[in-house]
Amino acid sequence: MNECRYNIPKQYKVDKGMPLEPLLGKIENPKCRRIIETGVESVKWCYHIVDKKGIVNVAELVRESGLSILEIALRRQICPELLTEVFAGLFQRPIVLAYLYADELSLGTFLPAGNAMTGRMCSTDFYPRDVGRMIDIMDYERDTGKSVAQMHERILATIRQQKRVIMIEKAYEQINDRMEDEILAFEFSLENLEKIREDSAFVQAQLRVV
Amino acid sequence: MEVSRAVAAAILNSLKSGVVPRVGLEYITVGRRNEIQALLQDVSIIEQGGAAFRFIEGQYGSGKTFLMHALRNHVMERNFVVTDVELSVEKRFVGNRGQGLATYRELIHNMAIHACPDCGALQLILDKWIGSLENEVVQNEGLIPGHEAFDVRVSQKIYRITASMEERVNGFDFGKVLAAYYKGHRSGDTELQKKALRWLYGEYRTRTEAKNDLGVNLIINDDNWYDFLKLFSDFVVMAGYAGLYVCMDELASLYEIPSRVGREYNYNRMLSIYNDALQGKASHFGIIMSITREAMEDPVRGVFSFEPLRSRLASSSYEQEDAVRLRDMASPIIRLDSLNPGEMYVLLEKLSAIHGILYDYTPALGHDDYIYFLKQQYARAAQPESTTPREMIRSYVTLLNLMQQNQDVPKEDILYMQAAQGN
Numbered sequence: 184m185n186e187c188r189y190n191i192p193k194q195y196k197v198d199k200g201m202p203l204e205p206l207l208g209k210i211e212n213p214k215c216r217r218i219i220e221t222g223v224e225s226v227k228w229c230y231h232i233v234d235k236k237g238i239v240n241v242a243e244l245v246r247e248s249g250l251s252i253l254e255i256a257l258r259r260q261i262c263p264e265l266l267t268e269v270f271a272g273l274f275q276r277p278i279v280l281a282y283l284y285a286d287e288l289s290l291g292t293f294l295p296a297g298n299a300m301t302g303r304m305c306s307t308d309f310y311p312r313d314v315g316r317m318i319d320i321m322d323y324e325r326d327t328g329k330s331v332a333q334m335h336e337r338i339l340a341t342i343r344q345q346k347r348v349i350m351i352e353k354a355y356e357q358i359n360d361r362m363e364d365e366i367l368a369f370e371f372s373l374e375n376l377e378k379i380r381e382d383s384a385f386v387q388a389q390l391r392v393v
Numbered sequence: 394m395e396v397s398r399a400v401a402a403a404i405l406n407s408l409k410s411g412v413v414p415r416v417g418l419e420y421i422t423v424g425r426r427n428e429i430q431a432l433l434q435d436v437s438i439i440e441q442g443g444a445a446f447r448f449i450e451g452q453y454g455s456g457k458t459f460l461m462h463a464l465r466n467h468v469m470e471r472n473f474v475v476t477d478v479e480l481s482v483e484k485r486f487v488g489n490r491g492q493g494l495a496t497y498r499e500l501i502h503n504m505a506i507h508a509c510p511d512c513g514a515l516q517l518i519l520d521k522w523i524g525s526l527e528n529e530v531v532q533n534e535g536l537i538p539g540h541e542a543f544d545v546r547v548s549q550k551i552y553r554i555t556a557s558m559e560e561r562v563n564g565f566d567f568g569k570v571l572a573a574y575y576k577g578h579r580s581g582d583t584e585l586q587k588k589a590l591r592w593l594y595g596e597y598r599t600r601t602e603a604k605n606d607l608g609v610n611l612i613i614n615d616d617n618w619y620d621f622l623k624l625f626s627d628f629v630v631m632a633g634y635a636g637l638y639v640c641m642d643e644l645a646s647l648y649e650i651p652s653r654v655g656r657e658y659n660y661n662r663m664l665s666i667y668n669d670a671l672q673g674k675a676s677h678f679g680i681i682m683s684i685t686r687e688a689m690e691d692p693v694r695g696v697f698s699f700e701p702l703r704s705r706l707a708s709s710s711y712e713q714e715d716a717v718r719l720r721d722m723a724s725p726i727i728r729l730d731s732l733n734p735g736e737m738y739v740l741l742e743k744l745s746a747i748h749g750i751l752y753d754y755t756p757a758l759g760h761d762d763y764i765y766f767l768k769q770q771y772a773r774a775a776q777p778e779s780t781t782p783r784e785m786i787r788s789y790v791t792l793l794n795l796m797q798q799n800q801d802v803p804k805e806d807i808l809y810m811q812a813a814q815g816n
Binding site: 371 | 418419420422424425429430433463466467470471733735736738739742743764768
């Protein structure tokens with residue numbers, strides 16, 4: 184059984200595509216099912232983190248309860264909170280979801296509590312997949328010797344933190360966009376352009392030697 | 394706009410290739426009012442016997458070379474001798490493979506005057522100098538060429554001038570070479586004139602050779618070339634010009650010198666030039682140098698890594714960063730910001746008009762098209778303030794060419810297609 188990066192014994196590579204039809208068929212709300220059917224291209228179960236060590240094959244692995252990490256490729260951007268709600272409802276188990284659309288990424292997670300759908304969930308907005316903003320789902324330094332539940336708590340906290348950062352960035356960008364629009368409106372105003380033309384004519388006259 | 398088709402072609406061809414045109418710059422100068430005012434103020438000071446030294450600092454493509462060339466053309470019209478050099482690996486202030494002398498040679502070869510605006514004006518300057526002295530003798534003393542006293546009187550004037558230069562550093566030999574040039578002129582000895590010119594161009598390799606050919610004990614070399622530039626500034630005034638104006642481009646090449654010692658030698662020479670100009674040791678002499686911000690302010694390799702220059706050139710606390718958006722235009726460094734969108738708009742208008750003159754048509758672009766084009770250009774750059782006029786102008790000239798060559802295609806098709814492709 185292949186262990187994946189960071190060499191954490193508890194983390195196993197699954198790399199298994201999931202058939203969409205039976206999965207999405209479980210969505211009860213027809214509108215919601217339509218949104219997911221048209222927007223989701225594929226769902227791939229990438230990793231499974233379990234407390235038990237020394238698992239020898241995938242069949243044994245998938246029977247173990249643990250934290251599943253899924254990659255969901257999208258055809259278009261869908262609200263990450265809706266996606267997390269839907270997939271949490273479908274799987275009803277601890278999951279980390281990475282939504283991929285074009286060059287953007289969003290992360291979500293569901294941490295169930297009790298038997299019902301009353302757990303905690305969190306997801307970030309979409310953000311560009313640049314190295315500076317990548318977060319590692321697995322952190323060898325911090326996760327060594329921790330139980331899967333503790334690791335999931337840490338992942339939830341990291342995603343919350345990322346969500347906050349991205350919210351602030353997006354809000355700030357909106358302010359900048361508004362300011363930029365105001366600046367451009369002034370720059371291209373007839374009064375401003377006329378002043379620049381006059382200045383230019385003045386400089387042209389200065390540079391000319393008669 | 395009164396631009397000839399030849400000038401229009403020169404402007405657009407240069408801009409399309411991403412280089413600064415040599416002519417017609419005044420027609421496309423937009424913004425930079427304060428900067429140009431400050432530089433013209435320097436020119437007035439130089440005309441009155443002073444000296445000036447300025448750095449023009451800005452990112453690649455922000456218009457440093459443009460400003461230098463605009464000023465070069467202007468002062469040439471104001472009866473200055475101008476010269477320019479683009480510093481590089483082979484041309485620096487000082488180097489162990491004669492790079493300083495190479496800079497000097499380039500400067501002397503690139504000397505230009507109104508009557509000879511491109512380069513190679515030295516011989517013309519010397520001939521005009523001799524001619525004007527001969528004219529003086531004809532007009533003031535009534536002697537005509539061929540009269541036995543005519544040569545004597547002209548010689549006296551020549552030697553009075555060359556003797557007056559002897560007081561200056563290396564002036565004795567410089568004066569002697571000028572006198573040798575005149576001697577060759579008077580006697581019809583073109584070989585002697587060529588030798589004198591060779592010496593002035595810094596092409597003599599050994600003192601022995603110079604001694605044998607011209608009777609001087611000195612040659613121009615890596616250590617003394619700047620003294621000769623100052624001598625030239627004095628001489629050109631005596632020859633009837635307003636002064637000598639030197640433009641040095643691509644100072645950033647000093648920043649790229651790999652060894653610290655090599656950089657410091659160069660910065661040290663720059664310090665001497667700076668001190669000379671601003672302490673009043675030079676007269677009728679202006680120097681303008683272009684440099685990128687990084688090459689100027691980098692504390693490890695830039696000019697500011699050399700403390701004597703940093704302490705002279707660094708901004709005062711009043712104008713540091715953007716605390717206040719005011720610039721002291723009397724400071725030795727003129728910092729060029731990117732042209733703002735309004736200024737770019739007016740530049741596009743001017744380019745359209747020039748394109749129309751060149752191809753004899755009326756470009757169909759209007760207010761909304763200019764704005765659309767500029768917004769696309771700014772949106773493409775990761776940081777709008779880093780978008781340089783050079784890049785935008787190249788794209789715009791391409792757009793104009795396409796529209797003029799395909800007048801049957803709707804302008805929107807070309808404008809939107811080009812914006813989408815980013816060309």
